[in-house]
Amino acid sequence: MLPVQSLDTYRPLGQAADDPQIAEAQRREFFRQLHRWLRSGHTVWAVCGTEGELQRFDELWTEYGLSKRDDEPQPVRTLGQVSRGFLIEPAKLVVVTDSEIFGRTRSQRPRRLKSPHASATRSALEIDFTDLSVGDYVVHLQHGIGRYLGLKVLPVETRTTRSGREKTEGGQECLVIEFGTRDPEQEPPRLFVPVSEAHLVSKYVGTGKAKPPLSILGGKRWSKAKADAEKAVADLAADLLKIQASREAQLGHAFGGDTPWQREFEGSFPYEETRDQWSAIQAAKQDMERPRPMDRLVCGDVGFGKTEVAIRAAFKAVMGGRQVAVLVPTTVLAQQHYNTFRERMAEFPISVELLSRFRSKKQADATIDGLAAGSVDIVVGTHKLIQKNVRFKELGLVIIDEEQRFGVLHKEKLKMLRQMVDVLTLTATPIPRTLHMALTGARDMSTIETPPQDRLPIETTVIEFDEKIIRNAIQRELNRGGQVFFLHNRVTTIETMADRIRKLVPKARLIVGHGQMPSGVLEKVMTRFINGEVDILLSTTIIESGVDIPNANTMIIDRADRFGLSELYQLRGRVGRYKHQAYAYLILPRHAALLSDARKRISALKQYSKLGSGFKIAMRDLEIRGAGNILGSQQSGHITAVGFELYCQLLKQSVKRLKGEKVERRVEVTVSIDFLALNPGEERAAEREKAKPEQPEFEVRVPRSVAASVDGDEDKTPAYNPQPEPRDVGRVPAYLPFDYIPDTRQRIILYRKLAQLSNEDDLTQLKAEIRDRFGPMPKPVERLLRVAELKLLAAPKNVTSIETRDDKIMFTRNGSLITLSGKYPRLAKRTPDGRLGELKRLLRAL
Known part of the structure; x- marks a missing residue:
């Protein structure tokens, strides 16, 4: 067995040298040692965790004059994870890691989130509007705010229709919703919403602790509240986009790309960045490199690494020759940030100062003078930073922590700052994902939802x-x-x-x-x-x-x-x-x-x-403070009036419309297909055709070539018989069967997803998800998905209703029924599945 020797004698890692010059001398000596090993015939491997670190290693190798001669052996560079370097003398092998190269120990964190609570965290910012409990307030898109009373399976009833056929109704699961009543003596009316229409119902989330008044069925108050919210949302979106547009037009300072020091500084972070943290860092740096002023909001739960995003942006600004102001709401927090910034930047010639009531007048005056002269690079402080006597020589970046905790006057001053310099705002107030999506394009936002790997829930x-x-x-x-x-x-x-x-x-x-x-x-x-x-x-x-x-x-x-x-x-x-x-x-x-x-x-x-559950908390208290902070308090009333989910949908549409983007307007398509049972209990077998009476001998039969194609392949154009006899094909199931998806909540979620499909790609993804989660699809589920496809085909062609009655096909477009030569198109196939194919081809041909 070969002896493995530590590199501690050549490169001791422990307490980093306080003086950057000593640290630099120690590193230079270690690089010379690597060079000596190479010249004495050793193989040297340099193993780094990131491409940036490898690049920095090359730069240092060149800077120390060790790559001058081409014929000299060079280290082998590779990406990898090794905690410490080692030497195997008999094998003449030396392995050095980023720890020895950059003189620090890195706390290794596996890249993948293995623990169940950590992976669950990513969904914590999703408000689950389908998660209904008995007694919850809900919003029905057409009828308004009601109270959810639970699920009920309606009893099966059979009645005879005018045509003499028996029609079965009931057996379907419904969400029972209680609405308001004008007369307190009367029992409140209840609405039974089939599970297949569950997408029309969502959990009501307001902004305060007050309970919303229940809407009255058929009353005008709900439609007025919706119209008011729509108008307010349009105004808000216009304001947001106006600010955005004026910033686009402003000329700010465009910072250059990352410097070698920036790469080395980022490499010295003792942890591995989480995925969200990395994307927030990249987004902030890209914003800084653009010529317009940055205004980015970084949201993340307490302790999820927002500060590191700010530190890297600050370092980039200083490397670009600009000053940085870090504005925090309290003195204690200012002290903490000051310590963090100083500690992270200790190895670099960057001057970090503090301005708060913890400082004496003499210290504060010295800092203010330093800011004006340009000798102070980064200043951390409370609202003292916005005072008139504080002047910067070349301010380039302002970092604001928890802006909502500053007073109105301070906020106005911050607004003025935003137009001139790059601004990065940090907040631990969670921002609901629905709102984040609605604001895409109107506000630059990054959310950090992943907890550090080894964090445990409290x-x-x-x-x-x-x-x-x-x-x-x-x-x-x-x-x-x-x-x-x-x-x-x-x-x-x-x-x-x-x-x-x-x-x-x-x-x-x-x-x-x-x-x-x-x-x-x-x-x-x-x-x-x-x-x-x-x-x-x-x-x-x-x-x-x-x-x-x-x-x-x-x-x-x-x-x-x-x-x-x-x-x-x-x-x-x-x-x-x-x-x-x-x-x-x-x-x-x-x-x-x-x-x-x-x-x-x-x-x-x-x-x-659970970690990262801050938003679910705020939701339980019905205090969407995140929404209020970003949108302003006057919007809270409209969120209360129509509920949070609908508000976000309206906001998203307004932002898109004002930006000139195509708003995918949902055309609600109603489907009434008499050969499909869309709810359990509505199925019916086909009636047998009556035997035809014997024909008289003298009747002349004219052979018709068209009729021969009736039962041919589905893809041929259907033959429209001028006077066909209606054929009964029965009613076959087209719903999510209980035995395929036994959990009611899962069924409701899938019905919602079906109703919210907006294109055929979404449908393909949903099919794959159902197959993956629940196994091979039975016929009823396949038919339900085919009905969803019909709706997707009908909506862009303004077809608002698809109805079949016996063999007649009745499509309603722009308020009137579609006919061919004054007659309804006819179904020719003898099976329900064949008929679905005919409907699809006819819609495609419109």
């Missing part, structure tokens, strides 16, 4: 104030070397609480922090906690705003019933930022356990402990 426990549980929780965290947040949101009684905790855990080092302290004292408190000098931070909600302390993984929230859901979610997101299991304890007083509102909020929080 374990949430609801308790009454129990000293034993609290002591055990604190002790368990301290035993594993962690820290504890204890949240008590009453400044008047915070010291009393501090005494109680000190008695519970006498050995723990406790410190108190709240917003009424002098700024210097508060800074010291937070700094000591961040540096790990104390074990427990007892504070008010000052810790809500983005403070990142990976070592604090237990949070205890006193009187959790006094907080709103989104606030609780943000607070709880302060723990679990690292790979340790995090715990959150929500303390309720005894009587609060009975308050239904508080209980609902807290059960929602426990239910959505």
Whole structure:
């Protein structure tokens, strides 16, 4: 066995040198060692994780003058993942990795999201409008807002029609929806919506805690609300696009491509980027390289890596000779960002400064002077940055964290900034995917939905104030070397609480922090906690705003019933930022356990402990703050009036229309085909044809060549018999059978997808999905998909109704029935499947 030797003696990796010049000298010496190995006959492999790192390795090799002679051996370069380099002397083999080349250790993260909660996270920002529970408010597209009462299978009834045939109805599953009534004495009317029309119903999501009034069936209020929302949406889309257009017309600064230092800086990120994070970084850098000012919004759950996107954009701006301002809502967060930026850029000659109330006047003045002179490259600060006395020599990029937390005046100033420089806005307020899609083209947005690989969901426990549980929780965290947040949101009684905790855990080092302290004292408190000098931070909600302390993984929230859901979610997101299991304890007083509102909020929080579930949380509280923040508060009323999903659909259409793009207008096609049973229980066998009476001998039979083709191949043009005898072919099933898809919710989702198809590609994808998930398709499902195809063919030709009655084909276009030479086209095939083929060919021929 060959001995494997570490490269630590040649390239020690541990604490990076504080002085960039020393770090550079160490690297240069290591490269010379690689060159010596090559000249002594060793094979040297350079293994890097990305193309950019390999490119930087080449640049350094050339920069150090090691590639001058062509006849000299060169290192073998390759992409790969090796944690550390090694030397096998007997085999004369040296393997070096990006760790030795760039002088840092990388925390390896598998590229694929293996854990179930991580892969589930991607869907957390999808609002599931089909996820209905009994009692939920729903929106019916034609009738308005109602209350969902559950599913019901209608009883099967048989009645005789005028023509003497028996017609079977019922047996179908329906969603039962209760609507409003003008007379409180009357029982509210109910609407039975067949599952096959479930696409007309979606969950109602508003913007506040108020319950919406139920619509009255046949009343005018719903159509008026829809019309008002449509008008408001058109105005909003016009405003958004006007801002977009004026920015397109403005000439900004176009930054150059990535520099060698940029590649090296990005290579020094100690983790592997998640897919969403990588695309957000690329989008921001591409925006900066365009001549128009950037205005990009990056949304992502707490701790999903938005800051790294900002850091790379800032580095690019500085490399392009411009200054960067990082604007944050609170002083504590400013300190944290300042530390992060300084730490990441320590190896590069970049000057990072802080401007907040934690700084003395002398320090602040020096920073302001440095900004005006151009000696300060990046400044992190609170609203002090927007004051009149702050002047920049060459401002190129403004990064705004949690813009919605700034006041109106500050926001106006930020609006002015947007027209002149590149702006990157970060927010942890989740943006629903539906809204994101609706705003595509009107607002540049990136969403980061994937959690870092090794992150675990937070374990949430609801308790009454129990000293034993609290002591055990604190002790368990301290035993594993962690820290504890204890949240008590009453400044008047915070010291009393501090005494109680000190008695519970006498050995723990406790410190108190709240917003009424002098700024210097508060800074010291937070700094000591961040540096790990104390074990427990007892504070008010000052810790809500983005403070990142990976070592604090237990949070205890006193009187959790006094907080709103989104606030609780943000607070709880302060723990679990690292790979340790995090715990959150929500303390309720005894009587609060009975308050239904508080209980609902807290059960929602426990239910959505999954990562990235911020939006589902906001949805449960019906507070789409993300929507309000982006669209402005005046739109909230319209979202409340028509529900969120319909609002987003209207917005999407308006944006497309104003941009001059083709709006795929959905033409609703009604289908009434008498040989198909679209619901269970409507099937009927074909009646046997009566024997024809014997014909008289003297009748002359004229052979007709046309009739011979009647039962030929489906693809030939149907023969239209001038006076045919109607043939009964029965009614065959064309729906999703219970035994093929037993789960009702899955059936509703598929019916919705069928109704929302807009082109034949979507239909092909849906077919493949059904086959993949549920196995080979039975005949009823195939027919249902063929009916969907008929609708897709009819819509672009303005055919609004497809009806068959006996052998007659009745298509309605632009309000009138289509006839050939004054007569209805006729069906000639004897089988339902053959007849579907005829309808398809006729629609194609229109």
